[in-house]
Amino acid sequence: MSGKKNISIVLKSLKKLYPDPRLELNYRNAVELLVAVILSAQCTDERVNQVTVKLFQKYPIPRDFVDVPQEELEQDIRPTGFYRNKAKLLKACCQKLVRDFSGKVPKEIDQLVTLPGVGRKTAAMVLGNAFGIQQGIAVDTHVKRVVNRLNLSILAEVDKIEFELLELIPQEDWTLFSNAAILFGRRICQARKPLCPTCPFREWCPGVEK
Known part of the structure; x- marks a missing residue:
């Protein structure tokens, strides 16, 4: 599936996995x-x-x-x-x-x-x-890995990936997507040993380990 076709599936699943995704950094302001x-x-x-x-x-x-x-x-x-x-x-x-x-x-x-x-x-x-201001999507190493594996973007440069995602994802979901994708990348779609059997996208993910 192309990025435009599967983005709605990815968003829906990430929202189900992480309905209120928060950064794991501690801060008060x-x-x-x-x-x-x-x-x-x-x-x-x-x-x-x-x-x-x-x-x-x-x-x-x-x-x-x-x-x-x-x-x-x-x-x-x-x-x-x-x-x-x-x-x-x-x-x-x-x-x-x-x-x-x-x-x-x-x-x-x-x-x-x-x-x-x-x-x-x-x-x-x-x-x-x-x-709570949505003016961009934070693309770190986890987000980059997730979107590349899920074919949301095949680009390598994080700034270019971000601008592609901005076109695919509704603005109200920009922060949610970033936070959820970071958590997903850390907990499931890991760099060295991805937990593919537990992944909600395993049936169609082109990067899945069979």
Whole structure:
């Protein structure tokens, strides 16, 4: 089946599997979610959540990330990996938030992607989950794997995949689809050992392991 033909089936099944799909990152506001998503690069959500328990207490507002010495911030986020680069990005991101947006996360994707360390994936994730604003679809490695295997898209570049999905999926379902596809990719359509016998799409999925 083509992407247009099977998208309704995929959406229906994902909604049944995950009627209220949520991110597995812990956060209380848009700034915390933005920080958590930046930290989640090449790191598990579980590890990020362990770090942010103390991090968000120590740095409750963007200005705190700006003022702290980078070396100190590096040690605070060290368990998430790539901590030097992440600390640099966090400081630059929060500096721009303070300077250009009065310390508040903007609610437009075109403004969000001007922040250091923020691409369309992060921007769509923050807008959809922190504000309920659907201006994009977050395509991470899990979403990419799922849509490629289900033939929703045969493209390789995540930005191109997103724009293809935006044409296929109703706007009101953009965040739901992304969150549900992430969960589905982690729990069932896994990279190395997909649980194909338990998959609701096993009868027609072209990527199924027989």
